[in-house]
Amino acid sequence: MDLKGYKAPANTYDELFTGNQRSRPGLKDIGNFLKKTSLKELNRRKYDAELAIRSMGITFTVYSDGDGGNIDRNWPFDIIPRTILKKEWQPIEKGLEQRLRALNLFITDVYNDQKIIKDKIIPREILASSKDYRTFCEGVTPVLGIWAHVCGTDLIRDGDGTIYVLEDNLRVPSGVSYMLENRNISKRILPEMFKNYNVLPMDNYPTQLLDTLSSISPRPMDFPEVVVLTPGIYNSAYFEHSFLAQRMGAELVEGSDLVVGDDNCVYMKTVAGLSRVDVIYRRIDDLYLDPEVFRADSALGVNGLMRAWKKGKVALANAPGAGVADDKVIYTYVPEMIKYYLGEDPILPNVPSFICSNKQHLQHVLANVENLVVKPANESGGYGMYIGPYESKRRTAEIKRLIKANPRNYIAQPIINLSTVPTLCDNSIEPRHVDLRPFILQGDRTYVTAGGLTRVALVKGSLIVNSSQGGGSKDTWIIEPIKRTRGT
Amino acid sequence: MLSRVAERMYWFGRYVERIENTARLINVNTNLVLDLPKVKFIWASLISITGYEDRFFSRFTILDEKNVIKFLLDGENCSIMTSVRMARENARTTREIMPNEAWEKINKLYLYLEKNLHKGIRREGRHQLLKDITESCQELTGYLSGCMSIDEAYNFMKIGSDLERADMTTRILDVGCLNLLNPEHPEIREYETMLWMNVLQSLTAYQMYRQHVDDRINGEDVADFLLRDEKFPRAVAHCLSDVNESFTWLPNHDEPLRSVTRAQRAISNSDVAELLASGDLHMFIDDIQADLAHIHNQLNSTWFDYQSD
Numbered sequence A: 001m002d003l004k005g006y007k008a009p010a011n012t013y014d015e016l017f018t019g020n021q022r023s024r025p026g027l028k029d030i031g032n033f034l035k036k037t038s039l040k041e042l043n044r045r046k047y048d049a050e051l052a053i054r055s056m057g058i059t060f061t062v063y064s065d066g067d068g069g070n071i072d073r074n075w076p077f078d079i080i081p082r083t084i085l086k087k088e089w090q091p092i093e094k095g096l097e098q099r100l101r102a103l104n105l106f107i108t109d110v111y112n113d114q115k116i117i118k119d120k121i122i123p124r125e126i127l128a129s130s131k132d133y134r135t136f137c138e139g140v141t142p143v144l145g146i147w148a149h150v151c152g153t154d155l156i157r158d159g160d161g162t163i164y165v166l167e168d169n170l171r172v173p174s175g176v177s178y179m180l181e182n183r184n185i186s187k188r189i190l191p192e193m194f195k196n197y198n199v200l201p202m203d204n205y206p207t208q209l210l211d212t213l214s215s216i217s218p219r220p221m222d223f224p225e226v227v228v229l230t231p232g233i234y235n236s237a238y239f240e241h242s243f244l245a246q247r248m249g250a251e252l253v254e255g256s257d258l259v260v261g262d263d264n265c266v267y268m269k270t271v272a273g274l275s276r277v278d279v280i281y282r283r284i285d286d287l288y289l290d291p292e293v294f295r296a297d298s299a300l301g302v303n304g305l306m307r308a309w310k311k312g313k314v315a316l317a318n319a320p321g322a323g324v325a326d327d328k329v330i331y332t333y334v335p336e337m338i339k340y341y342l343g344e345d346p347i348l349p350n351v352p353s354f355i356c357s358n359k360q361h362l363q364h365v366l367a368n369v370e371n372l373v374v375k376p377a378n379e380s381g382g383y384g385m386y387i388g389p390y391e392s393k394r395r396t397a398e399i400k401r402l403i404k405a406n407p408r409n410y411i412a413q414p415i416i417n418l419s420t421v422p423t424l425c426d427n428s429i430e431p432r433h434v435d436l437r438p439f440i441l442q443g444d445r446t447y448v449t450a451g452g453l454t455r456v457a458l459v460k461g462s463l464i465v466n467s468s469q470g471g472g473s474k475d476t477w478i479i480e481p482i483k484r485t486r487g488t
Numbered sequence B: 001m002l003s004r005v006a007e008r009m010y011w012f013g014r015y016v017e018r019i020e021n022t023a024r025l026i027n028v029n030t031n032l033v034l035d036l037p038k039v040k041f042i043w044a045s046l047i048s049i050t051g052y053e054d055r056f057f058s059r060f061t062i063l064d065e066k067n068v069i070k071f072l073l074d075g076e077n078c079s080i081m082t083s084v085r086m087a088r089e090n091a092r093t094t095r096e097i098m099p100n101e102a103w104e105k106i107n108k109l110y111l112y113l114e115k116n117l118h119k120g121i122r123r124e125g126r127h128q129l130l131k132d133i134t135e136s137c138q139e140l141t142g143y144l145s146g147c148m149s150i151d152e153a154y155n156f157m158k159i160g161s162d163l164e165r166a167d168m169t170t171r172i173l174d175v176g177c178l179n180l181l182n183p184e185h186p187e188i189r190e191y192e193t194m195l196w197m198n199v200l201q202s203l204t205a206y207q208m209y210r211q212h213v214d215d216r217i218n219g220e221d222v223a224d225f226l227l228r229d230e231k232f233p234r235a236v237a238h239c240l241s242d243v244n245e246s247f248t249w250l251p252n253h254d255e256p257l258r259s260v261t262r263a264q265r266a267i268s269n270s271d272v273a274e275l276l277a278s279g280d281l282h283m284f285i286d287d288i289q290a291d292l293a294h295i296h297n298q299l300n301s302t303w304f305d306y307q308s309d
Helices: A028-036 A039-056 A084-112 A124-128 A177-187 A204-213 A237-248 A304-311 A323-326 A335-343 A359-371 A394-406 B003-035 B041-048 B053-060 B065-074 B080-092 B100-121 B123-147 B150-182 B187-202 B204-212 B221-230 B234-250 B253-267 B271-276 B280-306
Strands: A059-062 A071-072 A077-085 A148-155 A163-169 A197-199 A226-229 A249-252 A258-261 A264-272 A273-277 A279-282 A315-317 A373-378 A410-414 A420-425 A426-436 A439-442 A445-448 A453-457 A471-481
Touching: A028 A077, A028 B221, A039 A077, A039 A177, A039 A420, A039 B100, A059 A394, A071 B100, A077 A084, A077 A177, A077 A420, A077 A426, A077 A453, A077 B187, A084 A163, A084 A323, A084 A335, A084 A439, A084 A445, A084 A471, A084 B080, A163 A226, A163 A323, A177 A237, A177 A453, A177 A471, A177 B271, A197 A279, A197 A335, A204 A226, A204 A237, A204 A279, A204 A315, A204 A439, A226 A237, A237 A249, A264 A323, A264 B003, A304 A315, A359 B003, A426 B253, B003 B041, B003 B065, B003 B080, B003 B100, B003 B123, B003 B150, B003 B187, B003 B253, B003 B280, B041 B053, B041 B065, B041 B150, B065 B080, B065 B100, B080 B100, B123 B150, B150 B221, B150 B234, B150 B280, B187 B204, B187 B221, B204 B221, B221 B234, B221 B253, B234 B253, B253 B280, B271 B280
Parallel strands: A077 A471, A226 A249, A226 A279, A279 A315
Antiparallel strands: A059 A071, A148 A163, A148 A426, A148 A439, A197 A471, A258 A264, A264 A273, A373 A410, A420 A426, A426 A453, A439 A445, A453 A471
């Protein structure tokens, strides 16, 4: 296919090609593959991928208020993989582990001694006003001192090639099943590419997850009873819940399947009667977990679950209250946390951020808002985000009003020109912006997925990669070039 | 295993069986109509088999081929499409239990029917559609019996499919008898053999009957075969033996086991020739259906509807 017209936008890093469509070092075979393969052939493979996704039933649910109810959409997938060389990936992996270790130490600290506040590293008022701080968790230290056992950290690459951490998702991060299914599909669709490269495998994730979850069981034993708690079939990530339960060989339970006994232990209702549960990988938000403690109107949770957790009779992953470190204002302090708790320099930088509750920062943000990205502190999925250059005057006035009314709830960042990857669009290959969400596990050991879920903004020029807002995905290849021995 | 999941597996088994049975039923009767163009009540009897006459007439005024087929393919209640939709929904909520291929198969069948179901309304496309459906069901059953451990999940699914089968066999037999004894159509006696053959074929029992019972087709033997044969997979006695065996693998099975052995006893003590001669077969079949309903209720109260608090 002719790629002569392929050009990344100004000041943007393309993951595969430098200017003039030259492949980056080590990635020549992929670049050549795209150049040599006809559009017809690429479209055929795209069609095969769509067919596979349909018949495998890889879907996600889009909520809608209309009469149609929720819509099950086929997972949007682009066949051209996103590539990173292994030698570049290794320090990223270290950086991600480092980050999660610090975050877990931070959470234990804020619910116990609050040393980081006493030592004036983080202002007390920021913690006090965090929406996800749970007074209920004060005084608790879960098994191994770990709160966030599963973390999805979003990475982006700026025009100069620097990789930044955009945010850490510590509540109920999702996407890992799509990461694994993407790999399955690209093995079917691009089998020949796996011959030329050593692409690091990622399919051991479910095993690692099960090991991580087993390691936090309140009853140390070989095979503790681990379950996945789902809000049910109408949740947007139900596919993933069921996928992970299946791959781990764990029961997929709903709130109504569980009861807490008088002994404060959690049991599931089985055909043989009640059966004790040790570890719950919960995919329900904190506030719906236990109507006794949080929202009384929750039909998804289990009465007494928090009691059982606090008494140490059951482990919850992630632990309730872990979301305090998910707050976007807390995020800005993660580099300080790393130095404070680990005595190390942060390996991965944060995106430079302005905290609107800081007076000087606030003035700067209000004066320059048209050139900034503004984010609410406690939203996920890209909701409520403001991207200066793309917004209307009305929306600009509105965001200024919102920031002034509640500065604590906002941070602002310079616009990062997310890197691009060649993407198969209607009859051409064009650069589209991507981010990357690796998944990090921490139990008795830490583990980082080889790569992660690459999300791609399918609309030309768009920086919004969320699947709920028209984004797609790509398989992510961490590549180790195969050394060809002489003579063969 | 979880009670909720057990219940979904049970219904999955029932719906898959129902899809296949309904497809066969339509196919065989379409063929019969070709042989007996003058006999008018064949389509009506298909609606009687489902037991949903009232639902049918709330949607259609005329009972003719087109409407009956529409009702059986895409009606609200017992139709093929409803069963596929329900089987898929049950599979989707138990995906972590069953082999991937099985889920993919039922999902594919669903997507295929969404596009092609209408082809079955006219006779030209009907045979192919129904054949595709039965084959999909067979492949699905193949995956399940070939790739799934005979564990609790499998047993619940198997129980669902056995009970559905037994139920369908009694319904088809019942309608066959009613047709033949219909005083309004004495002329039908002339086609007696053909109608009994049709009963057998509706249950894919024709060949096995010939091999194992008799070369000649007669009412007593057909009814006896379909109710009391232990070896034919669609005979009621065989289905109940299977259910009995599945029950013994499950925990707390005393009550359900009692209800199935009671039904087995009633069948093994019966004299079908006598029942047919005295005109009591219809009532006897009613009793069997009540027994099947009782077994279903026992499943519910023992394993599905678990109350702890």
